[in-house]
Ligand code: HEC
């Protein structure tokens with residue numbers, strides 16, 4: 466595949482991503498500064514049917530996008546479009562988006578306030594989950610308040626079934642990740658750990 470002559474990279478954490486992207490397909494232009502929140506709101510109109518008003522999901526198994534780091538949303542959309550991540554419901558919506566659309570959409574959802582979590586955790590599972598988070602230092606990447614940063618997603622208040630499905634998928638490889646860091650973090654987690662972690666995370670503000 467031909468690489469475009471110009472390639473704008475102004476977000477440092479894009480560098481690693483570009484390395485794995487670089488071999489397979491066209492260089493992406495990652496320029497968070499240029500993203501347009503208002504254009505993103507318009508481009509995200511079809512998304513809220515599943516991802517909820519302002520990206521606060523209420524349907525079972527559906528991820529919230531509100532307050533996700535813009536870089537994370539952008540990179541996941543790229544992965545869906547390039548068929549590196551697949552989902553029968555989600556994939557068709559990523560197919561038609563340009564890099565620019567994805568940047569604008571990422572900026573829009575990053576600017577939305579997360580709703581109070583509508584999930585009531587099982588208290589003993591949540592307590593076990595909290596211990597596991599400390600034990601595995603999940604907050605060193607996902608941030609101590611689990612709000613995410615750059616390409617690393619927000620986990621606080623995320624939908625519980627979605628969290629379980631993603632941790633299983635990252636562990637067994639059915640969801641490929643950008644650079645292998647999360648796949649390796651997931652290897653240590655048992656089925657019970659995954660459930661406990663999801664209960665704790667889904668109930669966080
Ligand atoms: C028909 C329902 C549906 C619609 C409409 C939809 N999505 Fe999704 N989306 C999903 C599902 C289901 C998943 C979770 C897929 C999985 O389990 O891996 C998802 C996952 C995502 C993720 C990954 C979240 C994460 O934290 O990794 C992003 C980003 C996303 N969607 C963005 C969008 C955008 C932007 C639009 C509109 C252009 C959109 N979606 C429209 C169903 C939908």
Ligand code: HEC
Pocket residue numbers: 528597598601602603604605606607616617618619620628631632641642643644646647650654662
């Ligand atoms: C070394 C850094 C790192 C550590 C430690 C880490 N993660 Fe992650 N995690 C990531 C990255 C990066 C992603 C995005 C994966 C991708 O590329 O799709 C991610 C994704 C996830 C997702 C998917 C969320 C979504 O919105 O799709 C979950 C759930 C998750 N991590 C949970 C955890 C838990 C629980 C721990 C501790 C046991 C943990 N992570 C430790 C880096 C890390």
